[in-house]
Amino acid sequence: MRKxxxxxxxxxxxxxxxxxxxxxxxxxxxxxxxxxxxxxYGACGFPYAIKGEIARVEDVVVRTPEQFAKQGIKALVRxxxxxxxxxxxxxxxRDLASGAELTDQWDELVLTTGGAASRPPLAGADLPGVFxxxxxxxxxxxxxxxxxxxxxRGVIIGAxxxxxxxxxxxxxxxxxxxxxxxxPQVLPNLDPELAGHVQAELERQQVDVRLGLAVExxxxxxxxxxxxxxGERFPADIVIMAVGVKPSxxxxxxxxxALGPTGAVAVDDHQRTNLPNVWAAGDVAEAHHRVTGRPAWxxxxxTANKQGKTAGENLGGGDASFGGIVGxxxxxxxxxxxxxxxxxxxxxxxxGYAVETVAATASSRAHYMPGHQQIHVKLVYEQGSRRLxxxxxxxxxxxxxxxxxxxxxxxxGWSVDELAELDLAYAPPFSPVWDPILVAANLARR
Amino acid sequence: MRKxxxxxxxxxxxxxxxxxxxxxxxxxxxxxxxxxxxxxYGACGFPYAIKGEIARVEDVVVRTPEQFAKQGIKALVRxxxxxxxxxxxxxxxRDLASGAELTDQWDELVLTTGGAASRPPLAGADLPGVFxxxxxxxxxxxxxxxxxxxxxRGVIIGAxxxxxxxxxxxxxxxxxxxxxxxxPQVLPNLDPELAGHVQAELERQQVDVRLGLAVExxxxxxxxxxxxxxGERFPADIVIMAVGVKPSxxxxxxxxxALGPTGAVAVDDHQRTNLPNVWAAGDVAEAHHRVTGRPAWxxxxxTANKQGKTAGENLGGGDASFGGIVGxxxxxxxxxxxxxxxxxxxxxxxxGYAVETVAATASSRAHYMPGHQQIHVKLVYEQGSRRLxxxxxxxxxxxxxxxxxxxxxxxxGWSVDELAELDLAYAPPFSPVWDPILVAANLARR
Numbered sequence: 035m036r037k038x039x040x041x042x043x044x045x046x047x048x049x050x051x052x053x054x055x056x057x058x059x060x061x062x063x064x065x066x067x068x069x070x071x072x073x074x075y076g077a078c079g080f081p082y083a084i085k086g087e088i089a090r091v092e093d094v095v096v097r098t099p100e101q102f103a104k105q106g107i108k109a110l111v112r113x114x115x116x117x118x119x120x121x122x123x124x125x126x127x128r129d130l131a132s133g134a135e136l137t138d139q140w141d142e143l144v145l146t147t148g149g150a151a152s153r154p155p156l157a158g159a160d161l162p163g164v165f166x167x168x169x170x171x172x173x174x175x176x177x178x179x180x181x182x183x184x185x186x187r188g189v190i191i192g193a194x195x196x197x198x199x200x201x202x203x204x205x206x207x208x209x210x211x212x213x214x215x216x217x218p219q220v221l222p223n224l225d226p227e228l229a230g231h232v233q234a235e236l237e238r239q240q241v242d243v244r245l246g247l248a249v250e251x252x253x254x255x256x257x258x259x260x261x262x263x264x265g266e267r268f269p270a271d272i273v274i275m276a277v278g279v280k281p282s283x284x285x286x287x288x289x290x291x292a293l294g295p296t297g298a299v300a301v302d303d304h305q306r307t308n309l310p311n312v313w314a315a316g317d318v319a320e321a322h323h324r325v326t327g328r329p330a331w332x333x334x335x336x337t338a339n340k341q342g343k344t345a346g347e348n349l350g351g352g353d354a355s356f357g358g359i360v361g362x363x364x365x366x367x368x369x370x371x372x373x374x375x376x377x378x379x380x381x382x383x384x385x386g387y388a389v390e391t392v393a394a395t396a397s398s399r400a401h402y403m404p405g406h407q408q409i410h411v412k413l414v415y416e417q418g419s420r421r422l423x424x425x426x427x428x429x430x431x432x433x434x435x436x437x438x439x440x441x442x443x444x445x446x447g448w449s450v451d452e453l454a455e456l457d458l459a460y461a462p463p464f465s466p467v468w469d470p471i472l473v474a475a476n477l478a479r480r
Numbered sequence: 481m482r483k484x485x486x487x488x489x490x491x492x493x494x495x496x497x498x499x500x501x502x503x504x505x506x507x508x509x510x511x512x513x514x515x516x517x518x519x520x521y522g523a524c525g526f527p528y529a530i531k532g533e534i535a536r537v538e539d540v541v542v543r544t545p546e547q548f549a550k551q552g553i554k555a556l557v558r559x560x561x562x563x564x565x566x567x568x569x570x571x572x573x574r575d576l577a578s579g580a581e582l583t584d585q586w587d588e589l590v591l592t593t594g595g596a597a598s599r600p601p602l603a604g605a606d607l608p609g610v611f612x613x614x615x616x617x618x619x620x621x622x623x624x625x626x627x628x629x630x631x632x633r634g635v636i637i638g639a640x641x642x643x644x645x646x647x648x649x650x651x652x653x654x655x656x657x658x659x660x661x662x663x664p665q666v667l668p669n670l671d672p673e674l675a676g677h678v679q680a681e682l683e684r685q686q687v688d689v690r691l692g693l694a695v696e697x698x699x700x701x702x703x704x705x706x707x708x709x710x711g712e713r714f715p716a717d718i719v720i721m722a723v724g725v726k727p728s729x730x731x732x733x734x735x736x737x738a739l740g741p742t743g744a745v746a747v748d749d750h751q752r753t754n755l756p757n758v759w760a761a762g763d764v765a766e767a768h769h770r771v772t773g774r775p776a777w778x779x780x781x782x783t784a785n786k787q788g789k790t791a792g793e794n795l796g797g798g799d800a801s802f803g804g805i806v807g808x809x810x811x812x813x814x815x816x817x818x819x820x821x822x823x824x825x826x827x828x829x830x831x832g833y834a835v836e837t838v839a840a841t842a843s844s845r846a847h848y849m850p851g852h853q854q855i856h857v858k859l860v861y862e863q864g865s866r867r868l869x870x871x872x873x874x875x876x877x878x879x880x881x882x883x884x885x886x887x888x889x890x891x892x893g894w895s896v897d898e899l900a901e902l903d904l905a906y907a908p909p910f911s912p913v914w915d916p917i918l919v920a921a922n923l924a925r926r
Contacts, residue, residue, distance in 0.1 A: 046913070079848055079908045093848045324903075335913045336906045357901035364905040373905055402525055402539045434910035435881050441903050442888035455803035457770075457887050459810040459819055460782045462525045464880035467492070467781045 039349060040125055040140035041066040042115045042285065044073030046335050047316025048146035049097070050342030051349075052107045058350030064106065065138065067113040067127055072170040073099055074109075078335050080173040081196070084180065085203035091173045118143065118289035120309050142311050142349040145286055145299060146342060149279040149317035149333050154191075158252030164273045167196055176200075176274070180207050185271030188212070189261040191249050193220035197276035198232070198367045201241050204272070205368070212242040212268050214249055214261065216277075223363060224426050225378045227393070228412055231428045235370040279333055281318045294320045296331035303355040305345035313349055315341035322358035325376045325423055325444055326385055332361050360444040361424075364434045373437035376424025376444045379414045388417040392450070392478040396470035398432035400462035407431050411474040413440075413450055420449040420478075425471070432464070439471055450478040484509040485795060486571055486586035488561045488731065490519030492781050493762025494592035495543070496788030497795075498553045504796025510552065511584065513559040513573055518616040519545060520555075524781050526619040527642070530626065531649035537619045564589065564735035566755050588757050588795040591732055591745060592788060595725040595763035595779045600637075604698030610719045613642055622646075622720070626653050631717030634658070635707040637695050639666035643722035644678070644813045647687050650718070651814075658688040658714050660695055660707065662723075669809060670872050671824045673839070674858055677874045681816040725779055727764045740766045742777035749801040751791035759795055761787035768804035771822045771869060771890055772831055778807050806890040807870075810880045819883035822870025822890045825860045834863040838896070838924040842916035844878035846908035853877050857920040859886075859896055866895040866924075871917070878910070885917055896924040 039055055041048045044066045052064050066073065072095055079094035088094065099109040112130040119125070125143070128135050151166035153159060163183070165176050179185070188204050190197045193215035201211055213220070213236065219229040220236065220243065236243050249263045252273060261268040281298035292308040294300035299307055299314040303322060307314050316338035323330035337359055347354040364373035382389045392413050399406035409429035415422050425440035427433045443453045454475035460467050468476070485501055487494045490512045498510050512519065518541055525540035534540065545555040558576040565571070571589070574581050597612035599605060609629070611622050625631070634650050636643045639661035647657055659666070659682065665675040666682065666689065682689050695709045698719060707714040727744035738754040740746035745753055745760040749768060753760050762784035769776035783805055793800040810819035828835045838859050845852035855875035861868050871886035873879045889899045900921035906913050914922070 076846060076848070076908070076913060078906070078913070079846055082849060082908055087850055088848050094846075096847075334906065336903065339913055357898075358903075360903045362903045362905045364907045364910060366907060366909045371910070375903070375905070400522060400525055400540075401542075402522070402534050403528060404533055432881060434905055434907065435878060436884070438882070438885045438902070438904045438915075439888055441905065442885055442892070445898075445902055446888070446892045446894075448892075452803075452891075456884070456891055457782065457804075457806045457808045457821070458884045459808045459821070459880055459887065460524070460780065461810045461812060461880065462522065462528055463812045464810060464817070467522060467524070467785050469884075 036061050036063050037141040038063040038139060039065070039142045039144065040138055041144040041146060042125065043146035043148055044068030044109050044111070045146060045148050045316060045338065046076065047338040047342035048144065049074040049102070050339045051144045051146060051315055051346035052102065053105065054343045054346030055350040056105050056107055058347050058352050062350060064108065066107065066109040067115050068109065068111045069114040069130070070169045070171060071111050073102070073111060075170055076335060077168065080167055081199035081203045083173055084177045084200065085206045091170060091177055115285060118285060120289055120312060143313065144345055144349065145291065145307070145312065145314040145318055146316045147282040147285060147318045150282045151275070152278045152280055153275060154277055156249060156251050158254060158258065159275065161252055161254045161258040162256065163254070163258035163271065164252060164275065166275050167200065179272060180204065183271060185209050187269050188272040189214060189268050189270040190274045190276055191261070192276035192278065193243070194222065194276060194278060195363065195365045197274065198236070198365060200274050200276060201236065202366070202368050205239060205241065209272065210240070212244060214244045214247050214263050214268070216246070216248050218246045221372060223374055223378060224372060225380055225412060228372070228410060228426045228428050231410055232367050232370060232372050235368055239368045281331060283318055286314065286318065294329045296320055296329060298331040300329065304348050305341055305356060313345040315345045321356070324358045324360050330359065330361065332359055334363065360441050362437060362441040364437060369430055370428065371430070371433035372428045373433050374424065374426040375437050375441040376422065377414060378424055378426065382414050382423045387423060389414055389423060390417050392474050394470065394474040394477055396468070396473040397466045398429060399464060400466050403462050409433060409470040411470050413474050413478060415450040415478065420451060422448055422450050422453055436471060450475050454479055482507050482509050483587040484585060485511070485588045485590065486584055487512040487590040487592060488571065489592035489594055490514030490555050490557065491592060491594050491762060491784065492522065493784040493788035494590065495520040495548070496785045497590045497592060497761055497792035498548065499551065500789045500792030501796040502551050502553055504793050504798050508796060510554065512553065512555040513561050514555060514557045515560040515576070516615045516617060517557050519548070519557060521616055522781060523614065526613055527645035527649045529619055530623045530646065531652045537616060537623055561731060564731060566735055566758065589759065590791055590795065591737065591753070591758065591760040591764055592762045593728040593731055593764045596728045597721070598724045598726055599721060600723055602695060602697050604700060604704065605721065607698055607700045607704040608702065609700070609704035609717065610698060610721065612721050613646065625718060626650065629717060631655050633715050634718040635660060635714050635716040636720045636722055637707070638722035638724065639689070640668065640722060640724060641809065641811045643720065644682070644811060646720050646722060647682065648812070648814050651685060651687065655718065658690060660690045660693050660709050660714070662692070662694050664692045667818060669820055669824060670818060671826055671858060674818070674856060674872045674874050677856055678813050678816060678818050681814055685814045725763070727777060729764055732760065732764065740775045742766050742775060744777040746775065750794050751787055751802060759791040761791045767802070770804045770806050776805065776807065778805055780809065806887050808883060808887040810883060815876055816874065817876070817879035818874045819879050820870065820872040821883050821887040822868065823860060824870055824872065828860050828869045833869060835860055835869060836863050838920050840916065840920040840923055842914070842919040843912045844875060845910060846912050849908050855879060855916040857916050859920050859924060861896040861924060866897060868894055868896050868899055882917060896921050900925055
């Protein structure tokens, strides 16, 4: 009898697992249950779809259920898994279109339920015009609201990656924006001095940035009209709640699948959970952080793809392992690029490291080349061992992929001195003779 | 008595050595003899100065002799060192302005005489309008000729980095160009299939590329008029000979300073030569190649700066070592970026490696983002050990600094499988979720 694989969640991790399982073992029966109306989409593209830079929101979909069907993968959208029975090896599923429920049997189960946008329990949070951004449906709803209502003013609650990407997207539609952030800085993954450059760019783009301000509630009538925070009223024709994400791990927890210290599903390097024949991957799962040596939860599309592929290969009879993450992230904020990998100084101190840091500002191209821009670099390394713990870069060009050198050095567990020895590419249009990262690393060497 | 340091050659290596020696030991007497009229320039900027993208050729000069004088570094331009006497610890120097000769004494000698453009002994090679590009004077002469004579047609002999950069520079002045290359491809550091993309870009830009063609001579009257090659006559109002560089090691050889297998000065990781208190750095010196484990000669500004700094620190009483190179190069060819690090397939085979290769074409940004471009990637790795030996990338964007990830992996001596595990930055405007390098590395894993 053919082995039956059930995958819960048809995002990047789930569909990567499905595709890799299919290639590894052509005999498998593979079925994917997806609660939303879409599978296999790049959620990171939503801000650009809302901005209008991508013609249709649906263009971020990589492959449709019909395309997966040709590979012998049955992807059922608008099907919600209600419960997992690990002993009976079944799942209870509701067809959201018909309301019908069914029980399905599995030999291998892959948990790729992803994450969910946090929705703070604020008064007025369910008013029309108030959105989170997580699903294709969310993106369609925001784009529809923007195009139909042409909001003059908007409030974004939360200055993390998604909040700032959406600021760029909504500003492109002429929405006058206020960003309200509870913490005293934007992009909490960056140290404050780097985040300051990002804040300056937002303000240069006429975005009103309000830090250290807690939202007390939202008010309106048939739609949202204002946001109340710190005793002030911020008029708003659209509100985005971008206060963070959390792993969608309730189904796992209820089934006795162990969660890790981060609240996401604990997995080993083969993407196994604590239960036999049950795998997890993507935003619902933890990942081994190579810098701290501990499990971390850094929900990103890259990790989701890699973990899904690993799970798919292993459940198909292969022997793949996922090497872990170093926590590399990059974001475009209007004309600025902000990137980091590893631990910020603040995070490293919170993790208990004795740290030293070095900061430099250097040019993106040779100093005599027109168009060169400043790149701000900060490196964080451990006292004594001098091991690199993290790096951050902010600038108008040449930042996004430059951070990959930091990622490689962190992957290697190198010291800041080893980083300084790298033979990095140089030509005047692309870099000064001393790459900004080498400038910073050399400062650490003194 | 204060120790006296004599540095022969005021390019990037020489002036880096001078500046670092000064910082390491404020008591040193430091004198630099430079044959040309300029010190401390970035030769890599010349093509952009000729193009006109940089306002004045002199803008590529980082610091003037007057600025060095304030640091207590005496930099004498138009002073040619004629001979070194290692036993007497002297140099014989000619002041090219006055013709006077003098003998100077040194306690530490730094050889940074750089490289020289090869000048094939062709008939007509000394006609006005025939140039090489190596010094500020060369760059001024080419720019002057272009601006005054407004040449309609030009021939570039040699399709290496400098030849192709000059093609872009001259085309910007409306010069109709032919590039004549003896080898069957452009950019011999790339494998032919990657070089083919560069050739296609040149042809797209209306450059006539003639491969496998040997130049037989040049002809003209009061100036160059044509280039003779393969029985054809190529009309030319300007000719650039860009057939390669060689180390300027004659002075060293005559003084008994040992050269290595490449013909450049042999140095250890402290930039010591075989003679006590004699150091060498930059284009005149070899470097340890971390991939082959053998000495190599890859004359580049980055290495010159690093080696000069190392020599300067050590002669000042420090203990610095230069970690070697992996051979990272990048070039802009009109709208294309071409980069490589480590060994090409051809070079790896010539070095005796049993190699496997993998090639991929992937997008520079997420597939749904406007403006995304194809990036062609080739990885070369060793059979059995699967150690990465080299990588090449060609594309219209996102290539120049992406190659640094290859450089880091080569620095680490990693396998292609380790490369595939890197946690590289992803956001739709900057990369697909699988970075092109990861796409290629994953193909190697199958």
